[in-house]
Amino acid sequence: MTIKGKAFIAGVYEHPTRKAEGIPIAQIHAEVARGALDDAGLTLQDVDAYYCAGDAPGLGGLSIAEYLGIQPRHIDTTETGGSSYIVHVNHAAQAIAAGKCKVALITLAGKPRTGGAQPGRAPLAIQPPDAPFEAPFKPSVLNIYAMCARRHMHEFGTTSEQLAWIKVAASEHAQHNPHAMLKSVVTVEEVVNSPLVADPLHRLDCCIISDGGGALVVVAPEIAAQLKRPKVSVMGAGEAIKHNNGGEIDITYSAGRWSSAKAFEEAGVTPDDIKYVSVYDSFTITVLMQLEDLGFCAKGDGGRFVADGNLISGVGKLPFNTDGGGLCNNHPGNRGGMTKVIEAVRQLRGEAHPAVQVSNCDIALAHGTGGFLGTRHGSATLIMERS
């Protein structure tokens, strides 16, 4: 069975807040649900499937379904960190293709900026099996991703200046986004001269920390046919995980190598067909490694590929994260997958900001990584088409 052409992304919504003081996470879930359903031209009564991940408080999908007031006949709370929401689109498309539901709602909300939870430091009720062998050395998202960058530099000669180009491209895009947290354009020099936070990553190699949320509505073809918005169909999707494999490790590549191969095969397209890419950007190194793993360049060539503005819309060959991404715009719940799909849908609809809209954007790709790139993570790839 394939999901190609069997499901459409009919509604998307990105919460405009970046600082949600006094607003509980459940309320943000409800506000983004309403926003995405309004965007699609549907109502809460149309929803028959619900998807959320580890950001949902309490009993997760049960608690938020109750808060929203929905009675889904299909529910999936797969948790693969920030890539969860891209996995959810894949699973929703599979469920729709199998006839299990027709209107799937996917929501994310998080408050790492004002809610107290620090990135990668969520309290764990039950200690994971790796904890006695890792926790004493104080791993953090920052130093784990930094070790990926260090190894990549060692094996392939990647430089801090090349990594900096990724932040530069994100900032070029963010200047046009009125909701972006960081709207100032930065230079390569400013990135590499910002303080080292975890060698070899500098402060400006890092994403922002923001409150917020987002939602998607995935529908069956017969529902999409009744709606007025531009149609975006699911062409293919893939998911994979990667971990430390009993101590036989190679942190120079991600599970994106495997998730993208499945997605491209299902979609029947190649990286050359992709006009726009949304790719998770917790740090500059995250983008570089994923672009290699997605097949936009050979492993090890990422540094040369991203340099000289190649990721800037209207300038380079592969426009990326035209909303400013997690590096400059928004990173709700320290999770990137949701906003990656939202901006890709804007591009396919021709509704991105005119200054960053990719001309004739007919096929786009959204890719996420969740968890920790250098220890254990989930990757998810989604290829979409304007139809």
Next chain:
Amino acid sequence: MANTNDAFSADIALEPYWTAARDGRLLFKHCRACDRPHYYPRPLCPFCMSADTDWREASGDGTIYSWSVERRASPPFAIAFVKLAEGPTLMTAIVDADLDNISVDQKVTLKFEERNDTPVPVFTPAS
């Protein structure tokens, strides 16, 4: 066993590991069925799921696979992946080192440090 850290002592299968650690020895697991070493140690081999696993002692020699210094911490500290001479790579810390002169492929030597009342394997530049 007299481990004061409940979180680390609640796993009976790991008792030989922590006992050796208190003697300054690092154990890893080896599978008799598929002849592959692994770390962190598990009773069931993560490569073939055989329960026929035994403990092996690391020589203490290793090389740095990757590293980072968390500069904002007070004091700054170095985290690393170190590849043991015997094969497996483990997460650890680089200690007693000039934090501005750590490098990939650098040779390092095992020692133990107490963290949370538990002896854990860390590495120092080989002399």
